[in-house]
Amino acid sequence: MKISKSPWLLHYDASSCNGCDIEVLASTTPRFDVERFGIINTGNPKHADIMVVTGGVNDQTKHVVKQLYSQMPEPKVVIAAGICACDGGIFKDCYNMSGGVDTVIPVDVYVPGCAVRPEALIDGVVKALAILDQKRDAMKNHATCEVHYDNAGKGES
Amino acid sequence: MNYMILIPIAIYIIFTPIVGFFLEGYDRVVSSRLQRRQGPPFLQPVYDLIKLFEKQAIVVNNLETALVLGFTIFTIFSGCIFFAGGDILLVFFAFSLADMFLVLAASSANSPYSSLGSQREFVQMMAYEPMTLLTAIGFYMVCGSFNVSDIINQDVPAIIRTPGVFLGYCFILIIKLRKSPFDLSTSHHAHQEMVKGLTQDIAGNVLGILELGEIYEEVFLMAIVALFFVTKNPMSYVVGIVAALVVFFIMIVIDNVFPRVKWSNMLWITWGVTLSLAGSNFLILTMLKMAGI
Numbered sequence A: 001m002k003i004s005k006s007p008w009l010l011h012y013d014a015s016s017c018n019g020c021d022i023e024v025l026a027s028t029t030p031r032f033d034v035e036r037f038g039i040i041n042t043g044n045p046k047h048a049d050i051m052v053v054t055g056g057v058n059d060q061t062k063h064v065v066k067q068l069y070s071q072m073p074e075p076k077v078v079i080a081a082g083i084c085a086c087d088g089g090i091f092k093d094c095y096n097m098s099g100g101v102d103t104v105i106p107v108d109v110y111v112p113g114c115a116v117r118p119e120a121l122i123d124g125v126v127k128a129l130a131i132l133d134q135k136r137d138a139m140k141n142h143a144t145c146e147v148h149y150d151n152a153g154k155g156e157s
Numbered sequence B: 001m002n003y004m005i006l007i008p009i010a011i012y013i014i015f016t017p018i019v020g021f022f023l024e025g026y027d028r029v030v031s032s033r034l035q036r037r038q039g040p041p042f043l044q045p046v047y048d049l050i051k052l053f054e055k056q057a058i059v060v061n062n063l064e065t066a067l068v069l070g071f072t073i074f075t076i077f078s079g080c081i082f083f084a085g086g087d088i089l090l091v092f093f094a095f096s097l098a099d100m101f102l103v104l105a106a107s108s109a110n111s112p113y114s115s116l117g118s119q120r121e122f123v124q125m126m127a128y129e130p131m132t133l134l135t136a137i138g139f140y141m142v143c144g145s146f147n148v149s150d151i152i153n154q155d156v157p158a159i160i161r162t163p164g165v166f167l168g169y170c171f172i173l174i175i176k177l178r179k180s181p182f183d184l185s186t187s188h189h190a191h192q193e194m195v196k197g198l199t200q201d202i203a204g205n206v207l208g209i210l211e212l213g214e215i216y217e218e219v220f221l222m223a224i225v226a227l228f229f230v231t232k233n234p235m236s237y238v239v240g241i242v243a244a245l246v247v248f249f250i251m252i253v254i255d256n257v258f259p260r261v262k263w264s265n266m267l268w269i270t271w272g273v274t275l276s277l278a279g280s281n282f283l284i285l286t287m288l289k290m291a292g293i
Ligand code: SF4
Pocket: A015, A016, A017, A018, A019, A020, A021, A054, A055, A082, A083, A084, A085, A089, A090, A113, A114, A115, A116
């Protein structure tokens, strides 16, 4: 049995303009219905397998992003949803921005779009599930888990 | 010792997960169809449980694991007494003890959500506990015994003389199954005001153990619904199972229709229902007895 059959999702708004958040929530509504894939939107990092971050990371939220990531049990994957989460987007040059989510934690799937379309997001989640399976297999073979957030913090001061 | 009682116990322990997964899958598929969406595959609860056992366990303290284990073991234990035809009072007491373990597990973690969840679970226990006791008394009044083996050996089903108790019991089932108007301490649905409440700090395979306990709990609770219909006649077991399924379906509909209430409302509504339904039922039973019917 594959772990990807039951991915539970944690959504965090790092500094999004709420455009992407609404689309993330839209994908859980009956029209797009991500529960078809067994996906549940849990608010609890300790139950989550997939972390979806919307918006770029700024000075206030980078600690939160790191903490949420470290509270999630292995195996886990991170999806950057929306162009802001991918590289900072239009907020990139703001004085308080670190940039995309990958400046603080390792990101597995980048989903572009402003705002990210639910279809694109579901596609990203399905890609993330394949990575989740790989990580589970790696964990089973006692391989060390690939990256931890400390060595990905290229944007940290 | 009579070794024959080990047979129903073994059947209960082995086959309950299958029945429980069926109920859970049915719950999720029917819920999503009620919301006009496709919903997860029928076997989703199985996938979820297997996944949980494959995850890394983040344990906040060792006590929590032991307490969650206590919950599951005592839930299974109370089910064993029930299916072995034991004393229904003992069944309910062991069952309360199991819930107590869960409250202790949640309050042993220092997350604010988790401790809030455990407090609310206490309020829930306060709300439903009187009715569980009255259910046992109701069986005693019509069958003259607390033993499940005697209750199932009646000529007429217990529901004929205890319809009020039956409805009261169905009402507290909403709380016990964590269905929507009364899912205060933790919920099967996404996001609530205190995230996951009771299960906030329980993760990975410990959560898996907890979910397994809840599956046993669910089956045992539905078996008590069936107990109201069971008589000497073997056909009555079929009636009991059908009744349990119908009640379960009604629970799903209630879950999808009602918004969550405040804890004080839950307490008063549940006690009001307990008093009016079970109380009037007992009054009528006593009067009938005095009239010699
Ligand atoms: S990508 Fe667009 S919609 Fe999404 S958070 Fe950035 S600005 Fe808002």
